[in-house]
Amino acid sequence: MTVRDVAKLLEAEVLSGEDKLDIEVKHGGAADMMSDILALCGPNQLVLTGYIHPQVIRTALVTELLGLVFVRCKNIPPETIKMARQHNILMLQTRLFMFSSCGILYAAGLRGVDER
Amino acid sequence: MSDRNDLSKYAGLFEDIRAADIMTANVTVIPPEKKISHAKEMMNIKRISGLPVVDETRHLIGIVTVEDIIHALEFNRLGEPIRNMMTRDVITVGVNDRLTDIVSKFQAYRFGRFPVVDADNVLRGIISRKDILNGVLEKFNLIYVHDQKRISTLNSEFSFITGERLTVGDAEFHYNIDTTDIGSAGVGAVMLKTFLADKRYPAEIIRRIGVAVYEAETNVIIHSRGTGDIYCFLQGDLIMVRVVDNGIGIEDMDMAMKEGYSTAPDYVRELGFGAGMGIPNIKRFVDKLVILSEKNVGTQVEMILYLPIEASAPATPGTLTKN
Ligand SMILES: Nc1ncnc2c1ncn2[C@@H]1O[C@H](COP(=O)(O)OP(=O)(O)O)[C@@H](O)[C@H]1O
Ligand SMILES: [Mg+2]
Numbered sequence: 046m047t048v049r050d051v052a053k054l055l056e057a058e059v060l061s062g063e064d065k066l067d068i069e070v071k072h073g074g075a076a077d078m079m080s081d082i083l084a085l086c087g088p089n090q091l092v093l094t095g096y097i098h099p100q101v102i103r104t105a106l107v108t109e110l111l112g113l114v115f116v117r118c119k120n121i122p123p124e125t126i127k128m129a130r131q132h133n134i135l136m137l138q139t140r141l142f143m144f145s146s147c148g149i150l151y152a153a154g155l156r157g158v159d160e161r
Numbered sequence: 162m163s164d165r166n167d168l169s170k171y172a173g174l175f176e177d178i179r180a181a182d183i184m185t186a187n188v189t190v191i192p193p194e195k196k197i198s199h200a201k202e203m204m205n206i207k208r209i210s211g212l213p214v215v216d217e218t219r220h221l222i223g224i225v226t227v228e229d230i231i232h233a234l235e236f237n238r239l240g241e242p243i244r245n246m247m248t249r250d251v252i253t254v255g256v257n258d259r260l261t262d263i264v265s266k267f268q269a270y271r272f273g274r275f276p277v278v279d280a281d282n283v284l285r286g287i288i289s290r291k292d293i294l295n296g297v298l299e300k301f302n303l304i305y306v307h308d309q310k311r312i313s314t315l316n317s318e319f320s321f322i323t324g325e326r327l328t329v330g331d332a333e334f335h336y337n338i339d340t341t342d343i344g345s346a347g348v349g350a351v352m353l354k355t356f357l358a359d360k361r362y363p364a365e366i367i368r369r370i371g372v373a374v375y376e377a378e379t380n381v382i383i384h385s386r387g388t389g390d391i392y393c394f395l396q397g398d399l400i401m402v403r404v405v406d407n408g409i410g411i412e413d414m415d416m417a418m419k420e421g422y423s424t425a426p427d428y429v430r431e432l433g434f435g436a437g438m439g440i441p442n443i444k445r446f447v448d449k450l451v452i453l454s455e456k457n458v459g460t461q462v463e464m465i466l467y468l469p470i471e472a473s474a475p476a477t478p479g480t481l482t483k484n
Contacts (some may be wrong), residue, residue: 078434081438083372083376084438084442098432100347100433100434101433103347106347107350
Protein backbone atom coordinates (compact mmCIF):
# COMPACT_ATOMS: atom_id res chain seq x y z
CA MET A 46 0.00 0.00 0.00
CA THR A 47 1.08 3.60 -0.36
CA VAL A 48 1.55 6.06 2.44
CA ARG A 49 -1.58 7.77 1.16
CA ASP A 50 -3.51 4.53 1.76
CA VAL A 51 -2.14 4.34 5.28
CA ALA A 52 -3.20 7.90 5.98
CA LYS A 53 -6.69 7.20 4.62
CA LEU A 54 -7.12 3.96 6.58
CA LEU A 55 -6.10 5.60 9.84
CA GLU A 56 -7.87 8.86 9.04
CA ALA A 57 -4.54 10.42 9.77
CA GLU A 58 -3.30 13.93 9.33
CA VAL A 59 0.00 14.45 7.51
CA LEU A 60 2.22 16.66 9.63
CA SER A 61 5.41 16.35 7.63
CA GLY A 62 6.74 14.70 4.48
CA GLU A 63 3.79 15.40 2.16
CA ASP A 64 5.99 14.48 -0.80
CA LYS A 65 6.18 10.89 0.38
CA LEU A 66 2.48 10.05 0.03
CA ASP A 67 2.92 7.95 -3.08
CA ILE A 68 5.73 5.84 -1.73
CA GLU A 69 4.96 2.17 -1.42
CA VAL A 70 5.25 0.78 2.11
CA LYS A 71 5.40 -2.93 2.86
CA HIS A 72 6.54 -3.26 6.45
CA GLY A 73 5.72 -1.61 9.71
CA GLY A 74 6.48 -1.81 13.38
CA ALA A 75 5.21 -0.42 16.65
CA ALA A 76 7.48 0.73 19.45
CA ASP A 77 7.84 3.33 22.15
CA MET A 78 11.40 2.67 23.21
CA MET A 79 14.15 4.17 21.07
CA SER A 80 16.34 1.10 21.41
CA ASP A 81 13.54 -1.09 20.04
CA ILE A 82 13.17 1.11 16.99
CA LEU A 83 16.93 1.13 16.52
CA ALA A 84 17.25 -2.61 16.89
CA LEU A 85 14.24 -3.79 14.99
CA CYS A 86 13.25 -1.27 12.36
CA GLY A 87 14.99 -0.05 9.27
CA PRO A 88 14.92 1.70 5.92
CA ASN A 89 11.60 2.21 4.16
CA GLN A 90 9.56 1.07 7.14
CA LEU A 91 6.78 2.83 8.97
CA VAL A 92 6.80 2.88 12.75
CA LEU A 93 3.71 3.46 14.85
CA THR A 94 4.49 5.05 18.17
CA GLY A 95 2.94 6.76 21.14
CA TYR A 96 6.20 8.47 21.88
CA ILE A 97 6.13 12.10 20.86
CA HIS A 98 9.39 13.54 22.19
CA PRO A 99 11.62 15.11 19.47
CA GLN A 100 14.16 12.38 20.20
CA VAL A 101 12.03 10.02 18.15
CA ILE A 102 12.76 12.04 15.03
CA ARG A 103 16.49 11.67 15.50
CA THR A 104 15.94 7.96 16.02
CA ALA A 105 13.97 7.79 12.78
CA LEU A 106 16.82 9.62 11.09
CA VAL A 107 19.48 7.24 12.35
CA THR A 108 17.35 4.23 11.51
CA GLU A 109 16.48 5.66 8.08
CA LEU A 110 12.78 5.01 8.55
CA LEU A 111 10.30 6.06 5.92
CA GLY A 112 8.30 7.70 8.65
CA LEU A 113 6.35 7.66 11.87
CA VAL A 114 2.69 7.39 12.74
CA PHE A 115 1.78 8.99 16.03
CA VAL A 116 -1.18 7.21 17.56
CA ARG A 117 -3.83 8.46 19.98
CA CYS A 118 -3.43 12.00 18.85
CA LYS A 119 -1.64 13.44 21.83
CA ASN A 120 -0.31 16.95 22.01
CA ILE A 121 2.72 16.55 19.86
CA PRO A 122 5.38 19.10 20.84
CA PRO A 123 6.00 21.68 18.10
CA GLU A 124 9.74 20.83 18.27
CA THR A 125 8.97 17.29 17.18
CA ILE A 126 7.04 18.47 14.15
CA LYS A 127 9.65 21.12 13.39
CA MET A 128 12.45 18.60 13.48
CA ALA A 129 10.54 16.15 11.29
CA ARG A 130 9.98 18.88 8.69
CA GLN A 131 13.57 20.00 8.88
CA HIS A 132 14.77 16.50 8.02
CA ASN A 133 11.82 15.74 5.78
CA ILE A 134 10.68 12.72 7.72
CA LEU A 135 7.16 11.53 7.09
CA MET A 136 4.96 12.12 10.09
CA LEU A 137 1.33 11.08 10.40
CA GLN A 138 -1.00 11.59 13.31
CA THR A 139 -4.11 9.55 14.05
CA ARG A 140 -6.68 9.68 16.83
CA LEU A 141 -6.90 5.86 16.74
CA PHE A 142 -5.20 3.86 19.49
CA MET A 143 -2.13 1.74 18.92
CA PHE A 144 -3.95 -1.58 18.84
CA SER A 145 -6.59 -0.54 16.34
CA SER A 146 -4.07 1.26 14.15
CA CYS A 147 -1.88 -1.82 13.90
CA GLY A 148 -4.86 -4.10 13.31
CA ILE A 149 -6.29 -1.95 10.53
CA LEU A 150 -2.97 -1.71 8.69
CA TYR A 151 -2.25 -5.41 9.10
CA ALA A 152 -5.69 -6.36 7.80
CA ALA A 153 -5.04 -4.13 4.81
CA GLY A 154 -1.84 -5.99 4.00
CA LEU A 155 0.97 -4.16 5.76
CA ARG A 156 3.36 -6.70 7.29
CA GLY A 157 5.47 -6.63 10.41
CA VAL A 158 9.18 -5.88 10.30
CA ASP A 159 9.68 -9.42 11.62
CA GLU A 160 7.93 -10.85 8.55
CA ARG A 161 10.41 -9.55 6.02
CA MET B 162 43.91 8.28 28.28
CA SER B 163 47.47 7.03 28.27
CA ASP B 164 47.19 6.42 31.98
CA ARG B 165 44.25 4.21 31.45
CA ASN B 166 46.08 2.18 28.87
CA ASP B 167 49.12 1.51 30.98
CA LEU B 168 48.72 -2.18 31.61
CA SER B 169 51.98 -2.59 33.48
CA LYS B 170 50.67 -1.07 36.66
CA TYR B 171 48.22 -3.91 36.89
CA ALA B 172 50.89 -6.58 36.51
CA GLY B 173 50.22 -8.12 39.90
CA LEU B 174 46.68 -8.93 38.90
CA PHE B 175 47.80 -11.28 36.21
CA GLU B 176 50.14 -13.52 38.13
CA ASP B 177 47.70 -16.34 38.38
CA ILE B 178 46.83 -16.41 34.70
CA ARG B 179 48.20 -19.57 33.10
CA ALA B 180 48.59 -20.45 29.46
CA ALA B 181 45.72 -22.92 29.70
CA ASP B 182 43.37 -20.10 30.77
CA ILE B 183 43.91 -17.96 27.74
CA MET B 184 45.05 -20.28 24.95
CA THR B 185 42.86 -21.24 22.03
CA ALA B 186 42.27 -24.95 22.52
CA ASN B 187 40.85 -25.58 19.10
CA VAL B 188 44.02 -25.70 16.98
CA THR B 189 44.35 -26.50 13.32
CA VAL B 190 47.11 -29.11 12.96
CA ILE B 191 48.66 -31.12 10.18
CA PRO B 192 50.32 -34.58 10.06
CA PRO B 193 53.96 -34.81 8.89
CA GLU B 194 53.28 -37.04 5.90
CA LYS B 195 51.09 -34.47 4.13
CA LYS B 196 52.61 -32.40 1.36
CA ILE B 197 53.91 -28.87 1.87
CA SER B 198 51.42 -27.69 -0.73
CA HIS B 199 48.67 -28.96 1.55
CA ALA B 200 50.00 -26.91 4.45
CA LYS B 201 50.22 -23.88 2.21
CA GLU B 202 46.58 -24.32 1.22
CA MET B 203 45.42 -24.70 4.81
CA MET B 204 47.34 -21.69 6.01
CA ASN B 205 45.89 -19.70 3.20
CA ILE B 206 42.30 -20.70 3.87
CA LYS B 207 42.52 -20.37 7.63
CA ARG B 208 44.67 -17.24 7.42
CA ILE B 209 47.24 -18.52 9.84
CA SER B 210 50.97 -18.06 9.74
CA GLY B 211 52.07 -21.17 11.61
CA LEU B 212 50.72 -24.70 11.57
CA PRO B 213 51.72 -27.20 14.30
CA VAL B 214 52.71 -30.64 13.02
CA VAL B 215 51.59 -33.55 15.23
CA ASP B 216 51.82 -37.32 15.10
CA GLU B 217 48.87 -39.75 15.57
CA THR B 218 48.98 -39.28 19.32
CA ARG B 219 49.01 -35.48 19.00
CA HIS B 220 52.59 -35.15 20.12
CA LEU B 221 54.09 -31.98 18.73
CA ILE B 222 56.90 -32.78 16.34
CA GLY B 223 57.31 -29.55 14.44
CA ILE B 224 55.75 -26.45 12.99
CA VAL B 225 55.32 -25.20 9.44
CA THR B 226 55.61 -21.46 9.13
CA VAL B 227 55.27 -18.99 6.32
CA GLU B 228 59.07 -18.98 6.03
CA ASP B 229 59.09 -22.73 5.47
CA ILE B 230 56.53 -22.32 2.72
CA ILE B 231 58.52 -19.56 1.04
CA HIS B 232 61.59 -21.73 1.27
CA ALA B 233 59.74 -24.65 -0.32
CA LEU B 234 58.45 -22.40 -3.09
CA GLU B 235 61.91 -21.09 -3.77
CA PHE B 236 63.40 -24.56 -4.15
CA ASN B 237 60.41 -26.07 -5.82
CA ARG B 238 59.76 -28.52 -3.00
CA LEU B 239 56.01 -28.03 -2.49
CA GLY B 240 55.40 -31.68 -3.40
CA GLU B 241 57.56 -33.04 -0.61
CA PRO B 242 56.17 -34.25 2.72
CA ILE B 243 55.99 -31.67 5.50
CA ARG B 244 58.40 -33.78 7.55
CA ASN B 245 61.22 -32.72 5.22
CA MET B 246 60.65 -28.98 5.47
CA MET B 247 59.12 -28.27 8.88
CA THR B 248 60.90 -26.49 11.70
CA ARG B 249 61.75 -29.14 14.28
CA ASP B 250 63.03 -27.14 17.21
CA VAL B 251 59.73 -25.54 18.09
CA ILE B 252 59.59 -22.92 20.81
CA THR B 253 56.60 -23.89 22.92
CA VAL B 254 54.70 -22.66 25.94
CA GLY B 255 53.72 -25.04 28.73
CA VAL B 256 50.07 -25.28 29.75
CA ASN B 257 51.00 -24.12 33.22
CA ASP B 258 53.30 -21.27 32.21
CA ARG B 259 52.49 -17.93 33.74
CA LEU B 260 51.40 -14.92 31.74
CA THR B 261 54.61 -13.02 32.49
CA ASP B 262 56.71 -15.86 31.07
CA ILE B 263 54.54 -16.06 28.01
CA VAL B 264 54.84 -12.34 27.42
CA SER B 265 58.62 -12.50 27.68
CA LYS B 266 58.62 -15.31 25.15
CA PHE B 267 56.71 -13.13 22.72
CA GLN B 268 59.25 -10.39 23.31
CA ALA B 269 62.24 -12.71 22.96
CA TYR B 270 61.20 -14.52 19.81
CA ARG B 271 58.89 -12.19 17.91
CA PHE B 272 56.78 -15.10 16.69
CA GLY B 273 53.11 -14.48 16.16
CA ARG B 274 52.04 -17.54 18.12
CA PHE B 275 53.32 -20.42 20.22
CA PRO B 276 52.01 -23.97 20.45
CA VAL B 277 50.96 -24.88 23.99
CA VAL B 278 52.02 -28.36 25.15
CA ASP B 279 51.65 -30.41 28.31
CA ALA B 280 54.44 -32.20 30.19
CA ASP B 281 54.40 -35.06 27.65
CA ASN B 282 54.77 -32.66 24.72
CA VAL B 283 51.19 -33.31 23.62
CA LEU B 284 49.68 -30.30 21.84
CA ARG B 285 46.94 -28.72 23.95
CA GLY B 286 46.38 -25.38 22.29
CA ILE B 287 47.92 -22.37 20.68
CA ILE B 288 48.49 -18.92 22.05
CA SER B 289 48.67 -15.66 20.14
CA ARG B 290 49.16 -12.06 21.19
CA LYS B 291 45.48 -11.61 20.89
CA ASP B 292 44.79 -14.41 23.38
CA ILE B 293 47.01 -12.62 25.85
CA LEU B 294 45.16 -9.40 25.34
CA ASN B 295 41.82 -11.07 25.86
CA GLY B 296 43.03 -12.79 28.98
CA VAL B 297 44.30 -9.55 30.40
CA LEU B 298 41.17 -7.61 29.61
CA GLU B 299 38.94 -10.22 31.15
CA LYS B 300 41.01 -10.20 34.24
CA PHE B 301 40.59 -6.62 35.18
CA ASN B 302 37.03 -6.41 34.22
CA LEU B 303 37.70 -4.57 31.05
CA ILE B 304 35.57 -6.68 28.95
CA TYR B 305 36.50 -7.96 25.61
CA VAL B 306 33.05 -8.48 24.38
CA HIS B 307 32.91 -10.34 21.17
CA ASP B 308 34.61 -10.98 17.93
CA GLN B 309 32.62 -12.11 14.96
CA LYS B 310 35.34 -11.97 12.38
CA ARG B 311 38.84 -12.83 13.35
CA ILE B 312 40.37 -11.60 10.15
CA SER B 313 42.34 -8.50 10.90
CA THR B 314 46.00 -8.78 11.68
CA LEU B 315 47.15 -9.34 15.19
CA ASN B 316 49.35 -6.33 15.43
CA SER B 317 46.82 -3.77 14.40
CA GLU B 318 44.31 -5.37 16.69
CA PHE B 319 46.60 -5.14 19.63
CA SER B 320 47.11 -1.47 19.05
CA PHE B 321 43.42 -0.62 18.91
CA ILE B 322 43.13 -1.16 22.56
CA THR B 323 46.52 -0.07 23.79
CA GLY B 324 46.22 3.03 21.66
CA GLU B 325 49.72 2.45 20.33
CA ARG B 326 48.89 3.14 16.76
CA LEU B 327 45.57 4.87 17.01
CA THR B 328 46.01 8.27 18.55
CA VAL B 329 42.90 10.38 18.67
CA GLY B 330 44.68 13.18 16.84
CA ASP B 331 44.73 10.94 13.78
CA ALA B 332 40.97 10.46 13.80
CA GLU B 333 39.31 11.44 10.54
CA PHE B 334 36.14 12.38 12.41
CA HIS B 335 35.73 13.94 15.81
CA TYR B 336 32.62 15.06 17.64
CA ASN B 337 32.50 16.47 21.13
CA ILE B 338 29.42 15.18 22.95
CA ASP B 339 27.46 17.93 24.67
CA THR B 340 26.52 16.15 27.87
CA THR B 341 24.68 19.18 29.23
CA ASP B 342 22.01 18.91 26.55
CA ILE B 343 20.00 15.71 26.72
CA GLY B 344 18.19 16.71 23.56
CA SER B 345 21.43 16.50 21.62
CA ALA B 346 21.60 12.72 21.96
CA GLY B 347 22.18 11.34 18.49
CA VAL B 348 23.50 14.51 16.90
CA GLY B 349 27.00 13.05 16.76
CA ALA B 350 25.71 9.79 15.29
CA VAL B 351 23.85 11.68 12.57
CA MET B 352 26.94 13.77 11.80
CA LEU B 353 29.08 10.67 11.57
CA LYS B 354 26.58 9.11 9.20
CA THR B 355 26.75 12.15 6.97
CA PHE B 356 30.53 12.11 7.09
CA LEU B 357 30.65 8.44 6.04
CA ALA B 358 27.99 8.92 3.37
CA ASP B 359 30.13 11.70 1.85
CA LYS B 360 32.97 9.24 1.67
CA ARG B 361 30.68 6.79 -0.11
CA TYR B 362 30.81 3.97 2.36
CA PRO B 363 28.16 1.27 1.86
CA ALA B 364 24.72 2.29 3.11
CA GLU B 365 24.30 -0.81 5.23
CA ILE B 366 27.56 -0.19 7.09
CA ILE B 367 26.63 3.42 7.69
CA ARG B 368 23.28 2.42 9.08
CA ARG B 369 24.80 -0.07 11.49
CA ILE B 370 27.38 2.45 12.67
CA GLY B 371 24.66 5.04 13.10
CA VAL B 372 22.64 2.83 15.42
CA ALA B 373 25.63 1.70 17.47
CA VAL B 374 27.06 5.20 17.88
CA TYR B 375 23.64 6.64 18.74
CA GLU B 376 23.34 4.17 21.61
CA ALA B 377 26.88 4.80 22.84
CA GLU B 378 26.51 8.56 22.53
CA THR B 379 23.25 8.47 24.44
CA ASN B 380 24.89 6.45 27.19
CA VAL B 381 27.56 9.10 27.59
CA ILE B 382 24.86 11.74 27.94
CA ILE B 383 22.52 9.89 30.26
CA HIS B 384 24.90 7.78 32.35
CA SER B 385 28.45 9.07 32.39
CA ARG B 386 28.10 12.37 34.29
CA GLY B 387 31.26 13.39 32.50
CA THR B 388 32.15 14.70 29.10
CA GLY B 389 32.79 12.66 26.03
CA ASP B 390 33.92 12.39 22.44
CA ILE B 391 33.29 10.36 19.33
CA TYR B 392 36.25 9.49 17.12
CA CYS B 393 36.18 7.64 13.85
CA PHE B 394 39.20 6.07 12.17
CA LEU B 395 39.07 4.85 8.61
CA GLN B 396 41.45 2.01 7.95
CA GLY B 397 40.90 0.69 4.47
CA ASP B 398 39.04 -2.53 5.13
CA LEU B 399 37.48 -1.45 8.39
CA ILE B 400 35.92 1.44 10.21
CA MET B 401 36.72 1.94 13.85
CA VAL B 402 34.72 4.18 16.12
CA ARG B 403 35.63 5.06 19.65
CA VAL B 404 33.13 6.68 21.98
CA VAL B 405 34.90 7.71 25.11
CA ASP B 406 33.95 9.58 28.28
CA ASN B 407 35.62 10.59 31.52
CA GLY B 408 32.64 9.83 33.70
CA ILE B 409 31.68 7.43 36.47
CA GLY B 410 32.37 4.25 34.55
CA ILE B 411 30.28 1.12 34.27
CA GLU B 412 29.94 -0.45 37.67
CA ASP B 413 28.98 -3.94 36.62
CA MET B 414 30.04 -4.81 33.12
CA ASP B 415 28.52 -8.28 33.13
CA MET B 416 25.14 -6.84 34.00
CA ALA B 417 25.47 -3.93 31.57
CA MET B 418 25.92 -6.44 28.76
CA LYS B 419 22.59 -8.09 29.56
CA GLU B 420 19.41 -7.16 27.75
CA GLY B 421 17.08 -5.21 29.98
CA TYR B 422 19.62 -4.13 32.58
CA SER B 423 19.54 -0.41 33.21
CA THR B 424 20.43 1.99 35.98
CA ALA B 425 18.73 4.82 34.12
CA PRO B 426 16.74 7.27 36.23
CA ASP B 427 13.10 7.94 35.34
CA TYR B 428 13.70 11.16 33.43
CA VAL B 429 15.79 9.18 30.99
CA ARG B 430 12.78 7.03 30.13
CA GLU B 431 11.08 10.22 29.01
CA LEU B 432 13.75 10.30 26.34
CA GLY B 433 12.66 6.88 25.24
CA PHE B 434 15.91 5.39 26.52
CA GLY B 435 16.70 3.33 29.58
CA ALA B 436 15.28 0.04 28.36
CA GLY B 437 18.63 -1.60 28.99
CA MET B 438 19.00 -2.49 25.35
CA GLY B 439 21.73 -0.03 24.40
CA ILE B 440 24.87 -2.10 24.84
CA PRO B 441 23.17 -5.28 23.55
CA ASN B 442 22.14 -3.25 20.49
CA ILE B 443 25.67 -1.99 19.94
CA LYS B 444 26.90 -5.56 20.12
CA ARG B 445 24.29 -6.64 17.62
CA PHE B 446 25.21 -4.02 15.05
CA VAL B 447 28.99 -4.07 15.02
CA ASP B 448 31.45 -6.79 14.04
CA LYS B 449 33.61 -6.30 17.02
CA LEU B 450 33.18 -4.50 20.30
CA VAL B 451 35.55 -3.73 23.11
CA ILE B 452 34.35 -1.86 26.17
CA LEU B 453 36.89 -0.66 28.66
CA SER B 454 35.66 0.92 31.82
CA GLU B 455 37.07 1.93 35.14
CA LYS B 456 35.17 3.36 38.04
CA ASN B 457 35.43 7.14 38.14
CA VAL B 458 37.86 7.17 35.25
CA GLY B 459 35.50 6.64 32.39
CA THR B 460 34.25 4.36 29.72
CA GLN B 461 35.59 3.67 26.29
CA VAL B 462 33.49 1.88 23.72
CA GLU B 463 35.43 0.75 20.70
CA MET B 464 33.65 -0.75 17.79
CA ILE B 465 34.85 -2.10 14.50
CA LEU B 466 32.91 -2.76 11.34
CA TYR B 467 34.50 -4.59 8.46
CA LEU B 468 33.74 -3.40 4.97
CA PRO B 469 32.44 -5.91 2.47
CA ILE B 470 35.30 -7.14 0.29
CA GLU B 471 34.21 -5.28 -2.87
CA ALA B 472 34.05 -1.97 -1.05
CA SER B 473 37.51 -2.24 0.45
CA ALA B 474 39.25 -3.39 -2.70
CA PRO B 475 41.61 -0.54 -3.57
CA ALA B 476 41.15 -1.15 -7.30
CA THR B 477 37.45 -0.31 -7.27
CA PRO B 478 37.17 3.30 -8.33
CA GLY B 479 34.75 5.55 -6.56
CA THR B 480 33.57 3.11 -3.89
CA LEU B 481 35.77 4.33 -1.15
CA THR B 482 37.77 7.39 -0.46
CA LYS B 483 40.38 6.60 2.09
CA ASN B 484 41.68 9.49 4.17
N1 LIG C 1 29.13 5.70 29.35
C1 LIG C 1 28.65 5.12 30.46
N2 LIG C 1 29.02 5.57 31.70
C2 LIG C 1 28.53 4.99 32.80
N3 LIG C 1 27.67 3.94 32.82
C3 LIG C 1 27.26 3.45 31.64
C4 LIG C 1 27.73 4.00 30.39
N4 LIG C 1 27.17 3.29 29.39
C5 LIG C 1 26.40 2.36 29.98
N5 LIG C 1 26.45 2.44 31.32
C6 LIG C 1 25.78 1.53 32.30
O1 LIG C 1 25.37 0.36 31.61
C7 LIG C 1 23.95 0.18 31.73
C8 LIG C 1 23.40 -0.47 30.48
O2 LIG C 1 23.52 0.40 29.35
P1 LIG C 1 22.52 0.22 28.14
O3 LIG C 1 22.56 -1.21 27.71
O4 LIG C 1 22.81 1.23 27.12
O5 LIG C 1 21.10 0.45 28.78
P2 LIG C 1 20.38 1.82 29.21
O6 LIG C 1 21.13 2.96 28.59
O7 LIG C 1 19.00 1.67 28.66
O8 LIG C 1 20.41 1.87 30.71
C9 LIG C 1 23.43 1.56 32.01
O9 LIG C 1 22.18 1.54 32.67
C10 LIG C 1 24.53 2.14 32.89
O10 LIG C 1 24.42 1.67 34.21
MG1 LIG D 1 21.76 3.09 26.70
